[in-house]
Amino acid sequence: MKFILKTKNQFDQKIKFIVPFSTIVDYNKKEIIKIRKNKIINGFRKNKMPVDLIKSKYEKLIQKKVINKIIYKNFNKIIADKKISIINQPKIIINQYKENYDFIYSIYFQSIPTIDINKIKNITIKKLSITNNETDLKYYIEYIRNNHITxxxxxxxxxxxxxxxxxxxxxxxxxxxxxxxxxxxxxxxxxxxxxxxxxxxxxxxxxxxxxxxxxxxxxxxxxxxxxxxxxxxxxxxxxxxxxxxxIYSQKQFIEYLNKKFQTTDIKKIYFILKSKLEEEKNYIIHKYTNNQIKKQIIKLYNLDIPKKIIKNEIKIIHQKLNEKYNQKYEYIFQLKYHKNINSTIYKKFKLEFFITSIINHYDIIVTQKEIQKYIRNTPFNHKKSIVKNIYNILLNDKVNQILLKIFQIKKHPCTFPKIMKQMFL
CATH class of the missing domain: 3.10.50.30 (Transcription elongation factor, GreA/GreB, C-terminal domain)
Known part of the structure; x- marks a missing residue:
């Protein structure tokens, strides 16, 4: 089998396949053997039917099976070997299929563009560094208290x-x-x-x-x-x-902490809160880094996404919104139903395509062991919201680790209260 891969632009590609007639003959023989074993024709015992009779009776079925097997086997092999990520339904054109001639067909499809790693080496990422201060714990305790509201x-x-x-x-x-x-x-x-x-x-x-x-x-x-x-x-x-x-006065809040941590020992409560503060800082650094990477990808990753892809996504989103809307007029007041979603969709695709390209380029995978380990080690206060998406979280983390090695890193020192206000308040 020979193939010619042609790229029209960032997304549109065409593969032309030329399959020798001898290969078609081999596939036909295999299909005939299967029919002989599994089909029964009156007047003949199983596996004793004449080949000519099978050919004449099942010619169209054999042809259809042979064409489909060859087309998809060859196409899937090229896609896997070349690490191509398809983003639409491929269009297949049969150019030639006749006796004693090579089988020629073409497949048109759109795929995620590959990334030139050298072109993204100059991207600069701010990496958050939270300065430690004795007042951080006091601020953190007040933050927790202020979130218990009525x-x-x-x-x-x-x-x-x-x-x-x-x-x-x-x-x-x-x-x-x-x-x-x-x-x-x-x-x-x-x-x-x-x-x-x-x-x-x-x-x-x-x-x-x-x-x-x-x-x-x-x-x-x-x-x-x-x-x-x-x-x-x-x-x-x-x-x-x-x-x-x-809800709580400072005295009531201490009682709440005693009950929550099942201890009245002030030292124990202090060390528990200190540990949770460190978890919170690590979580903030992780989230800030993710946001920085996303921001820079959206800003600097040039991608001319075909209008058809954007339109299809808009159509899907509108269908979902219409189902959710269900004649509730109060949605008139909600900002998300007034936004131009084209820009949001464009950013979403830029991120998805970029990440997929990195995954393909570096053969990134997530194992079951890694998922189980993450479940065991994830702090309780963050686990609830992310258990369903653990695979994607780990995959994105691995992508980010690679990107942080590629990108230029600039430290961004910040106090704990300041970054909390920026991100959560």
Missing amino acids: WEEIQDKIKKNDKITIKYHIKYNENNTLIKTDKKIFTFINNKKQIIPQIYKNIINKKKGDIFFLTIKLPSNYPLITLQRKKIEIKIQIIQIQRKKI
Whole structure:
């Protein structure tokens, strides 16, 4: 078998295969032997049917099986040998298949581009170095205490991060008919990372009972098709405002720690918290490094992703959003349903393709033993959220370890309180 691999651009490839007619003959013989063993034709005993009769009766079946076996066996071998990662359904064209002639066919497909390692050696990554300070533990204890909160109703003006319950209804035109929804209730945290800016800005300093109106034009990719590109009017009434309240006083918090760690020994509690602080620092360094690597890949990895791939992904995301939407109009207020997802998808593919190329280039694998070891050694407070994704986490960690050897590393010293505020507050 001969093959010619041609690359059109970063993604599009074509492999032309030329299979000698003698190979076709060999495959045909094998298929005929199988039929003789497994098929029965009236008037003949099993395994005694004439070859000519089998050929005439099962010609199309034999041809189909032979073609499929040859095509996929050869294609899969080239893909494995060349470490090619396919990202679409290959298109197969039969150029020639006839008696006494070589079998010629072509396969068109898209694959993840390979990376020139030399071109990424100049990428600089900031590696976090958390300076140790005696006040770190005190800050960490207060951070834990401040995260044990309840919500308390207030009569004050609305501020950032308050929990707000509103009553609202919307109006819009549908084929020159005014559509008005029933009044609905929606509760949300007033955070600009989650709520559209029109709501976030206009609701600040409002009080319980206040009524205001907003006009919003919904984007073309809005989940509910009937509201795409529609200009809607929203009437909003504030019916409740809640603010965070720390549950424990300092004395109550000490009692909580005694119960949690099952000891009243202050030294033991100190060493447990000190250990957890170190775990937290290591976790932050790991997360910060991952974020830095992702940021630099997205920024510097040039990739002209075909529009068709982006469109297909957008279609899939819209389908999922539509299923999730289920006529819940409160999604109008949520920022994620207003964002242009093209940019997000592009970044996602850049990361995925880059990581896959590194995995292929360095033959990175994750073993079952490594997964079990990770489960045993992972700190309890982080294990819950990642158990389902352990394989991917370990794979990404191995990729990052290799990248840190390739990239230029620049130390980034930072205090524990400062990095906690940057990443979590």
